[in-house]
Every structure is written in C-alpha cells, then in structure tokens.
Amino acid sequence: MANPYQVTPPPAPRRRSGGNVVTVVVLAVVIIGGYFLMQSLRKDDGKPTASPSASASPSTKPTAKDPGSPESSSDTSSSWKVGDCGGPDTSKAPDGYKRAGCSDSGATFKAIDIKEASILPNAVQCPPGTDLMIDVSISYGGKGSGIPTNTVCGRNLSGDHPGDAGAGGGQLVKGDCVTSQAKEVACGGSGAQKVLGLVKTKSECPSGTTDPIELTMAIGRPYDVICTDG
Template identity: 75%
Template structure:
C-alpha cells in the first residue's frame, strides 16, 4: 500500500545546452580581446613597437645660461657611457652630434669624469670641479637619433689643454675660485674688469659664508640648486 504522506520529488530541470554555448562565446570574446590588445600594442610583424637605439648624437647646441648653476650643456642619445669613456663629434649628426670614441682616437675630444642621474631641473646637477661640458644622455626609440628619454648627465673634461671649467677660467659650472660680475655672471678672472669679484663659497644662507666675504650675493630662488648665496670678496 502506498504511503499517503510520501511526496514524490519533482524531476530535476534538464540542463539547457545553450548555456555552454554562451560560456564558450564569452570566453572566445575575452581571448580575442586580449589578442587584439597585444596586436595593437605591438607591430604586425611581431617585433616590439620600440627598441633602444645604440646611436650617439647631440640634438642641442651648447647654450650659456644666465643661471650660474646651469653651465653649457648639450644632449646625447647614447645610454652606455661610463666614467673614463671618451667621446667626440659625430660626423653623422653634424654639427652638434657626439659619440663614444676610444681615448686614443684622433676624433676624441673629451673624457667622462663623472656620470650623474638625469634631472628635470638642470641646475640641480652638480658636476665635479674641472668639468668643461655637460652632456645629457638619453635613450631613444626606433630609428630616431634625436630626442629621447633623459637617463643620465655626463660630466666631461676636454682632452686638450683648453679647460674652461677650471676655477677662474670663466666656463663650466660656478665653483669656488671663479670670478663673477656684480650681476652674478661668471667671467674669466684673467680678464675680469672693475665690479667683478672672486667666489669664496657657495652656500644656502649668508651666515654660512666664509671669512673674507664682503659682498654676499643673494640669488633668486631656483628649484634644485644646492646654493642660494654666492660669497664674494667684493
């Protein structure tokens, strides 16, 4: 006799085959989207969209800035400079190009005496005394030899006997022993006229000037510059 309280459970609903199709379509769309993005970010031939250039060139002529903390400088698109390396003009990128060369090569004109990190503020980069030129080192992409992303700053010293970066010579960055006009413009000490004075120190505050200072020059504020006062003997 059948149990009157027994309830026959309903049959489980039959799984529709369409759900598997939908899941497959969604998965295919995701995979296709990833593949399309990868193709968009790269070249069609499978090569990367950008490659580091090994060429060396300068795209800017050396310019003299009125800021005593920003000396003559230029730019180079080689990213492999080391202290002790030499370089010279790049004949393939005249008139402002530079490229690494052996120090014994006839075309070598300077040697790297220090390598600094790149900076958005040129005045914040301080090269060692005796630096005759500063070269912005960049890495470029594609076949372009100009421009690029700054990576380092090369502090160079001429291989010849001409050293404008030496104290008192009138070039390079301002250092102790240089001479300046009453407008804080660096001039060669040998030809400095009346109104010029010798730099005794470069400090943040006038109270930090060394003894013998008679005319401390307060400079306008410059981001990154390590000093704000030029201590001179008047």
C-alpha cells in the first residue's frame, strides 16, 4: 500500500539550450573586442616597441691594467652584415655611426667582421686590421643604452689604418709595439718593444721573447701576458 504522506518531488527543470547560445555570443564579443584593442595599441604613434640604439666609448690605449680597444660607437640598425659600409651619424655626434652605401660620400668604413656582443670589456676580439669597433644594441622605448646584440669590426675606407700591426692603434695584436708600461705605440719610435705574442702565462711566450709583460688580470680579456722582444 502506498504511503499516503509521501510527496512525489516535482520533475527536475529541463536545461534550456538558449543559455549555450548566450555564452557563445558573450565569448565572441570579448574575443573581438580584445583583437581590436591590440590593434589599437600596436598603432600607437606608429612606433615599434623595441628600437635599436647605441652607446659609444672613446678609444683607449693599452696600459698594464687595461690593454684597451679601438674606438667604439653604434648604428640605428642591428642588421649589419660583413661588407656593409657606414659613416658618422650627425644626429648622434660625436660618437654615433650609421650604415651608408659604400659609394656614398658619408661612408668612412667597411664592416670586415660581425661579432656577438659582450658586456665584458675587451672580450670581443676583432680581426687584425680593425680600425674601429661599433657596438650595436637594442633599447626598449628608445631610452637607455640598451641590450648589446652585435659588434661590428670596421676598417677605414681611407688609407689611414691605425688598426694595422705596428701602426699604434686599434686592438693590441701580434706585430704591434708597446712601451715597458704596456702602452701601445707605433713601431720604430723610442722605447718601442715588438709584440711577439699575447698569451695567458709567461711559459707560453714564443722563442725570442726577452721581456714578457704581465698584466693585471681582467675578466673577458683572452690574454694576461704580452710577450715582447724587450
């Protein structure tokens, strides 16, 4: 016999399919709105988020503490290639440089090698004959020195080549000359000692070395001893 006090629960309400349609419409509106918002932000002033820039440092001569490196500057583009030419950038005077056609009147040097940049001083070693080194970096928002990307090893288009061995400039290389204080000078001058090798220890100096110059240790520099003929 059925329980007269038992109450039969009402049937569960049926889920209406219209709710799914509303959800899909809302999501579509959010996605489309987000897309147009991103497009608007990208068009802000027509400027890219990241822009290449450069920092410059004057050329230095070697000393027992710092062997030095060629003049350093930069360009407005990070896409340098071997064979590209460049010249002074008047908008970033006195240390700025920019790319230019090799036949342009403003071209003063040609890229003979492209190296990866380094935050360590003296860590980038360009090939012999490099007259200047151009540090290319990317800065965000167009401010600050930026993140180093490449180093352009440049050689002058003129007949003036301070980076040639013995000429007294550029990075120190075998065949250059230094004083007893490890300062680079042009060969042939008074007190000039010929560089026979650049090594880590005195025992690695080649035969003929009579006066090895031990340098203060520097992170990034590939040598600590200048082997000279005294």
